[in-house]
Amino acid sequence: MLELIIFSTLNGLLYGLLLFLLASGLTLIFSMMGVLNFAHASFYMLGAYFGFQISLYVGFWPGLILAPLLVGGIGALVERYGLRTVHKHGHVAELLFTFGLAFMIEELVQMVWGKVPVDYRVPDLLNFSAFTLFSTTYPAFRMFMLITSVVVFLGLLLLLTRTRVGLIIRAALTHPNMVGMLGHNVPLVFMLVFGVGCGLAALAGVIAGPALVTQPAMAASLGPILFVVVVVGGLGSLQGAFIAALLIGLVQTFAVAINVSVADVLAPLGITLTRDSIGGDLWMATVAQVAPIIPYLLLVLVLIFRPKGLMGYRET
Amino acid sequence: MNFVKIMNGLPLALALVFSAIGVQAQNVKIAYIDPLSGGGASVGEHGWKHLQFLVDAINSKGGVINGQKMEAIAYDNKGSPQESLVQVQKAIDAGVRFITQGNGSGAAIAISEFIAKYNDRNPGKEVLYFNYAAVDPALTNEKCSFWHFRWDANSDIKMAALTNFMTDRKEIKKVYVIGQDYSFGHAVRVAANAMLKQKRPDIQIVGDELHPLLRITDFTPYVAKIKASGADSVITGNWGNDMSLLLKAAADSGLKVNWYTYYAGGSGGPTAIKQTGLDHRVFQISEWHTNVPAPAMEAMADAFLKKYGGEAAQGWWYLRMKNQMDMFVDALNKAKSSEPKKVALALADMKFKNILGADTFMRPSDHSLFQDMYISSFGSGTKHDEEKTGWGWKTTTVIKGQDTVIPTTCKMNVPS
Numbered sequence: 001m002l003e004l005i006i007f008s009t010l011n012g013l014l015y016g017l018l019l020f021l022l023a024s025g026l027t028l029i030f031s032m033m034g035v036l037n038f039a040h041a042s043f044y045m046l047g048a049y050f051g052f053q054i055s056l057y058v059g060f061w062p063g064l065i066l067a068p069l070l071v072g073g074i075g076a077l078v079e080r081y082g083l084r085t086v087h088k089h090g091h092v093a094e095l096l097f098t099f100g101l102a103f104m105i106e107e108l109v110q111m112v113w114g115k116v117p118v119d120y121r122v123p124d125l126l127n128f129s130a131f132t133l134f135s136t137t138y139p140a141f142r143m144f145m146l147i148t149s150v151v152v153f154l155g156l157l158l159l160l161t162r163t164r165v166g167l168i169i170r171a172a173l174t175h176p177n178m179v180g181m182l183g184h185n186v187p188l189v190f191m192l193v194f195g196v197g198c199g200l201a202a203l204a205g206v207i208a209g210p211a212l213v214t215q216p217a218m219a220a221s222l223g224p225i226l227f228v229v230v231v232v233g234g235l236g237s238l239q240g241a242f243i244a245a246l247l248i249g250l251v252q253t254f255a256v257a258i259n260v261s262v263a264d265v266l267a268p269l270g271i272t273l274t275r276d277s278i279g280g281d282l283w284m285a286t287v288a289q290v291a292p293i294i295p296y297l298l299l300v301l302v303l304i305f306r307p308k309g310l311m312g313y314r315e316t
Numbered sequence: 317m318n319f320v321k322i323m324n325g326l327p328l329a330l331a332l333v334f335s336a337i338g339v340q341a342q343n344v345k346i347a348y349i350d351p352l353s354g355g356g357a358s359v360g361e362h363g364w365k366h367l368q369f370l371v372d373a374i375n376s377k378g379g380v381i382n383g384q385k386m387e388a389i390a391y392d393n394k395g396s397p398q399e400s401l402v403q404v405q406k407a408i409d410a411g412v413r414f415i416t417q418g419n420g421s422g423a424a425i426a427i428s429e430f431i432a433k434y435n436d437r438n439p440g441k442e443v444l445y446f447n448y449a450a451v452d453p454a455l456t457n458e459k460c461s462f463w464h465f466r467w468d469a470n471s472d473i474k475m476a477a478l479t480n481f482m483t484d485r486k487e488i489k490k491v492y493v494i495g496q497d498y499s500f501g502h503a504v505r506v507a508a509n510a511m512l513k514q515k516r517p518d519i520q521i522v523g524d525e526l527h528p529l530l531r532i533t534d535f536t537p538y539v540a541k542i543k544a545s546g547a548d549s550v551i552t553g554n555w556g557n558d559m560s561l562l563l564k565a566a567a568d569s570g571l572k573v574n575w576y577t578y579y580a581g582g583s584g585g586p587t588a589i590k591q592t593g594l595d596h597r598v599f600q601i602s603e604w605h606t607n608v609p610a611p612a613m614e615a616m617a618d619a620f621l622k623k624y625g626g627e628a629a630q631g632w633w634y635l636r637m638k639n640q641m642d643m644f645v646d647a648l649n650k651a652k653s654s655e656p657k658k659v660a661l662a663l664a665d666m667k668f669k670n671i672l673g674a675d676t677f678m679r680p681s682d683h684s685l686f687q688d689m690y691i692s693s694f695g696s697g698t699k700h701d702e703e704k705t706g707w708g709w710k711t712t713t714v715i716k717g718q719d720t721v722i723p724t725t726c727k728m729n730v731p732s
Contacts, residue, residue, distance in 0.1 A: 004544035007569075011536050115353040116361050117557070129570065136543055137570035212533040213557065217354050221531060256527075256537040257544075288541075289497065292528055 003134040008253050014142055016249025017149030021204035022222070023229040023241040024156060025197025031173050031236025032193055034091050035083065038098040040201055041223035042105035047071050047202025048209035048218065049113055052120040060123035060210075068202040075198025079191045102219065110216045117215040145207045152203065153242060160238060169193060173236050228299045234312020243310055248295045255291035343387040344380055344654045346371070346414040346446075346644075347407035349427070351395035355530030358583040359419050359556040363448070364390050365624050366634050367416065370641040380648045395419070395530055397426035404430055408443060413656050416640070418449030418468075419556070421500035422529075428455060428464045435463055435731075444656040446644065448637045451578075452500045453507075456682040460726035463656075465663055465683045467636040467643075471500060471553065471578075473720045474601045474689070475507040478551070478576050481599070481691050481713055483515045488574070492523035492547035494538065496558055501526055504553035504578075522547050530558055535565035542571060549574045560584030563598075567591035575599065580694065581709060583630045586702035589694050596695035596710065604635035605692050605709035606700040610672040614700075630703060639670050639685065643678070657731065676717055682726040689715045 026040045047067050054063035078101070086097045122141045129137035160166035172179045172189050180186040205218075212218070229248055233240030263273040263283040273283040287294075302309060348367050350360040371388045379385045389412065391403035400423040407415060417427055424447055435442040445464045447455065451471045455464060482488055493508045495501035505524060512519050522545040527538060539562070542550060550573050554562055559579050566573075567588055575598040580589060589598050606617060617632035647662035648654055665680045676687040691713040698708030 001544065004540055007540040007543075008537060011534075011540065015534070110353065115357045117358060129568075132570065135570065136540070137568070139568045142568075213561065215355075215357070218533070221533070253537045257541050289526055292531070 003136060004257055006133065007136055007138070008257055009250070010138065010142075010146075012250035012253035013246065014146050014149075014249070015253060016246035017146060017153070018204055018208055019225065019229050019249055020242050020245035021149055021152060022201050022226050023233065023245050024153075024238055025193075025200045026226055027230045027233065027236060027238065027241045028169070028173075028193050029197050030230060032169075032176070033083070033087075033094075033190055035094045035098065036227070037197075038095070038223070039078075039101040039105060040098075040197070041219040041226060042102045043071050043075055043198040044201040044205040044208075044222065045109060045216070045219040046074070046105060047205025048120065048214045049109055049118070049205075050202065051206035051209055052113075052118050052214055055120065055123075060121075064203075064206050067206045068199040071202030071205075072195045072199025076191050076195030078198075079194035083194070084187065084190075102223070106216055106219060113216070115216055117213045120209045120214040122210045139211075141211055145211060148203075148207055152200065156200075156238065225295055228295045231299055232302050232309055234309025237309070237311040240309055240311030248298070251294055251298070252291055255294050256288050258287040261286045343385050344414070344648065345387045345389060345410075345412045346416055347389050347391055347404075347410075347412040349391045349393050349400055349403045349407065349415060349417045349423075350419045351530075352390060352392035354394050355557045356395040356419050360392075360395075362583055362630060363418060363634060363637065366620075366632070366637045367641075369620055369623065370638060374641065374645055380645050381652060381654065384654070393417070393423055395423070397423045400427050401430050404443075408434070413442070413654070414444050414446065414644070414659075416446040416448055416637075418447060418634075418637075420498070420529075421450040421452030421455065421503070422498045424450030424455055425452065425459055425499060428459065428461050431463050432461045442656045444660055446640050448634060448640050450500070452503050454499065454503070456684040457725045460682050460724070460728060462660065462683070462728060462730055465640075465660075465678070465685075467640040467685045469603065469687070469689055469720055470684060471503045472507050473722055474578055475504065475511055476722065477689055477691060477713075477715050477720065478599070478601050479508070479511040479515050482512070482519075482549070482576065488516070488519055488549050490520045490522045490545070490547045490549070492525070492542050492545055492550045492573075493521060494523065494525040494527070494542070494550060494552050494554070494562070496529040496554055497526040498529045501529070501553060504551075508551050527558075530556060532558065533561065535562045536569060538562070539565040539569045539571050542566075542573070543569065547573055549576060551576045553578045555579040555582055557584070560588050563588035563592060567593075573597075578602075581605065581633065581702065584703075586694065586705050586707065590705040590707055594695075595707075596693040598694045599691055599712065600694070600709065601689055601691050603639075603687050603689055604672065605690060605711070606631060606702065607692070607698050607709050608672060608690060608711065612673075613671045616671065617700075631700075635670070635672070636685075639668065639676060639687070642670070643668050643685075674717070679721075679724070681728055682724040683728070684724075686717045686720055688717050689720055691715070 022044055026037060029035060029037050050067035050070055051063040054066050082097060083094055086093045126141040126144050128140050130140040130143040131138055160170060168179060168184055168189060172186055176186050229241055229244045233244030261284050266273060348364055350363055351357055352360045367388050371386050374386050391407055393400040393403050404415060404427055417424060428445055431443050431445050447464060447466045449468050451468050453470045453472045456466055456470055491512060493505055495504045509521060512521065523542060559582055563585060577600050580598050580600045620632045643663060643666055647659045647666065651658035651662040663678060664683060665678060667677045670676055674688050676685055678685050690711050692709040692711050694709055695707050698710050701708040
C-alpha cells in the first residue's frame with residue numbers, strides 16, 4: 001500500500017508539473033490578452049515533433065534547447081502577424097483564429113510526420129532506472145522530467161516576482177492601458193509573453209514526447225485538461241495554475257488506484273444495487289473507471305461555486 | 317499544325333479514357349475500414365499493408381473470375397463506431413460491395429448491424445462484410461448476421477484455450493485482469509473471471525480493471541496498482557497502443573509477472589517485452605506466429621518484410637487476413653460472380669487448406685472460421701525474431717481447429 005501511495009504521488013506530481021508547464025503560458029496569455037488560446041496544446045505537440053526531428057540529427061539534448069526556441073519563435077510570429085491583426089475584430093475573432101490554428105497545426109503535423117506515432121526515444125544517457133523502492137523501479141528519465149519542470153517553475157516565479165520584466169508583465173496583466181501610458185511597449189510585451197508561453201509548451205513537449213507518445217492526437221487529448229487547470233487555478237494566477245495542475249495530476253493518478261463504486265458505498269447501508277438496477281452501470285462504475293472525467297467534474301463545480309478559481313482575482 | 321496533331325491524337329486518348337473506365341467498372345473492390353489516425357493508427361496502417369500486399373499478389377496471379385482485377389481502397393474510421401458507419405456509406409457510394417474491418421469490436425458490431433439493415437432495404441445491392449480480427453463473441457452469437465464472416469477465433473475460444481493452459485501451471489496464485497473499456501474488453505473480462513473460477517477455483521483474482529480505449533498515454537498508475545495487488549500473472553486482451561504502452565510502463569517500473577495476452581505481438585509490443593526482460597514469460601494466443609514451421613508462409617512473410625520497411629519494421633501478423641482473401645478468391649471463382657449474395661453462399665460452408673497446410677472450415681451456422689490456434693511465448697533462442705530484438709515467439713501449445721469449436725446461439729437468417 002505504501003508503495004502504491006509513494007509511486008502514485010510521484011507519478012501524479014510528474015503529470016501535474018507537466019500540466020503546469022503548459023498551463024503557465026496559457027494562463028498568462030489568457031489573462032493578459034483575454035484570449036483563450038485553443039492552439040496552446042498544438043505548440044506542445046510541435047515541441048515534441050521538433051524535438052524528435054532534431055534528435056534524429058544531433059541527438060536529444062540540442063533538441064531540448066532548440067525545439068522550444070523554434071516553437072517560441074513561431075508563437076511570437078503567430079502573435080505578431082496573426083493575432084494582432086485579428087485583435088481588431090474582438091475576442092471572438094481571436095478565439096476562432098486560435099481554434100482554426102489548432103486544426104491547421106494538427107493537419108500539418110499529420111502531413112509531415114504521418115498519422116502513426118513516431119519513434120521518439122529516451123536518450124541513452126537517461127535510459128536506466130534512477131532508484132528502486134520496494135522492488136519497483138523509477139526511470140531516470142522521469143526523474144529528469146520532474147527536475148526540469150521544477151526548475152522551470154522556480155525560474156518563472158523568480159522572473160515574474162524579482163525582475164523588472166516581470167514587474168511590467170504583472171502590471172500589464174491587470175492594467176495594460178496604464179502600462180502603455182507609462183511608455184512601455186505593450187504589444188511587444190504581449191508578443192514576448194505569447195512566444196515564451198509557446199516555448200514553455202514546446203519544452204513540455206520535448207520532455208514528454210519520449211516518455212508518453214509523440215502522435216498527432218497528443219494535442220487534442222491534452223488541450224481540454226489545460227483549460228480545466230487554468231479555470232480551476234484562477235485566471236492569470238501562476239500560483240493558482242501550479243496548485244491546480246498538481247491537484248489534477250494527483251487526483252487523476254490516485255483515482256486510477258481507487259476501486260470503489262457507488263454500489264460499494266451504499267452496500268453497508270442495506271441498499272443493494274446491481275447492473276440490472278435502474279441506472280445500470282452508473283452504480284457499478286468504479287472511481288478508477290471514471291478517472292478521466294474527474295477533472296471536468298472539478299471544472300463544473302468550480303465554475304458554479306467559485307467562478308474566479310482557487311487563486312484568481314477576477315471572474316471568469 | 318498543332319491543332320491537327322491534337323485532333324489526330326484525340327480518338328486514341330478517348331479510347332484510352334473509355335477503356336480505363338471499362339476496366340475500372342469490372343474491378344472487384346474491397347474497402348478497408350480501420351483506424352488510420354489516432355491511438356489505433358499503427359495497427360490500422362499495418363493491416364492496410366497486409367491487404368495491399370495480398371491484393372497485389374492476387375492481381376499478379378491473374379486476378380479473379382476470368383481475369384478481373386481486385387482493388388483495395390482504404391477508409392479511416394478513427395477507431396470509432398460512428399465514424400465507421402460514415403465510412404461504410406462512403407464506400408458503398410463509391411460502388412464498393414465488399415467491406416473488411418478488424419480493429420475494434422465496437423466498430424465491428426456497428427458495421428455488421430448497419431450492413432444487415434442496408435441489405436434489407438436495398439435488395440439486389442447487397443454488401444458483404446469480412447471481419448478479419450474483431451473477436452467479440454456477440455458478433456457470431458446474439459448479433460450474428462448472414463452478411464458477416466469472421467476469420468479470427470472469438471474471444472471466448474481464445475480465453476478457453478488460455479485458461480486451459482493456465483490450469484496446468486500450478487505456480488499461478490494471483491491473477492490480475494485488465495482490459496479496454498468497450499464491448500470486447502468486457503467480453504474478455506467476463507470470460508476470464510468465469511472460466512478461471514470454474515477451472516482453477518484456487519486462483520485469486522486480485523484485480524479486475526477496465527481503462528478507456530486507446531486514450532491512455534501513460535500506464536504507470538495502472539502498473540503501480542497491479543504491483544500493489546501482488547499479482548503473479550496478468551490477463552489482458554489489450555491491443556494496439558494499449559498493449560505496447562502497458563508493457564512499456566511495466567518495463568519502466570520493473571513489474572515482474574507472467575502475461576497471458578491476445579495481442580502482445582502487435583506493433584511495439586515485442587520491443588517493450590524485451591525491455592521488461594521477461595524471457596518466455598509473456599504468452600500470446602494467435603492463429604500463427606513467425607516461428608510456426610511452414611516454408612510457404614515463411615517465404616511470404618519475408619517478401620512482406622522486404623516490401624515494407626525491412627528488418628526493423630513489424631513483419632507479417634494477420635494470417636487471418638491471408639485466409640480471408642484466399643477464401644474470398646475461392647468463393648468468387650466458385651460462384652463465378654462478384655454478386656455478394658452468391659459469394660456469401662459459397663463462403664458459408666467452405667472448407668479450406670491454408671498456407672500452413674492446415675485444415676480450416678467456415679461454420680455455416682454462425683459464419684465463423686475454425687482453425688488451429690497457437691499459444692506461444694516470447695523470448696530468446698528462436699529462429700525468427702521480432703522488431704530486431706533478438707527475441708521471437710516459440711510455440712508452447714497447439715490447439716487443433718476441431719478442438720476450438722464451441723456452440724453458438726446464432727439463429728442464422730439466410731435470405732431466400
